[in-house]
Amino acid sequence: MLPYINSFGIGEKSDIDFPGESVGLVPRPSQWSGTTIATVPIGQGLAVTAVQMLAAYNTIAEGGTYIPPKLVDGYIDAEVTNTSFPRPRRTGW
Numbered sequence: 001m002l003p004y005i006n007s008f009g010i011g012e013k014s015d016i017d018f019p020g021e022s023v024g025l026v027p028r029p030s031q032w033s034g035t036t037i038a039t040v041p042i043g044q045g046l047a048v049t050a051v052q053m054l055a056a057y058n059t060i061a062e063g064g065t066y067i068p069p070k071l072v073d074g075y076i077d078a079e080v081t082n083t084s085f086p087r088p089r090r091t092g093w
Contacts, residue, residue, distance in 0.1 A: 002026070002028065002029060005026060005040075005046075006026075007059075007066070008052075008055065008056040008059050008066070009052050009055035009056060009059070009066065009068075009069075010024060010026060010046070010048050010052050010055075010056055011023060011024055011026030011046075011048075011052075012052075014049075014051045014052065014055060014068065014069050015068030015069070015070070016051065016068070016069055016070055016071055018051075018071070021049070021051070022049050024046065024047050024048045024049055024052055025046055025047040026046045026047075026048075027040075027045065027046065051069050054069055055067075055068070055069050
């Protein structure tokens with residue numbers, strides 16, 4: 001179940017590279033108790049950030065395509081070069 005959860009961006013830092021970003025709290029299978037298999041799917045027993053939740057909903061809305069959340073679409077440097085950020089990646093489901 002953990003790789004499936006991680007494929008939505010939960011339990012990992014997002015691709016926004018924001019200082020102080022939390023990975024949330026997702027227990028590893030070795031830390032699971034007898035009730036974890038029932039509590040994790042309903043959102044108890046783990047903690048996610050707002051950005052992780054946004055990424056998970058967005059992945060579902062995009063039909064399984066994980067589109068990394070971003071604060072800006074790109075940037076223009078001092079030489080007036082327009083740089084965009086990476087394109088989406090497909091999840092394993």
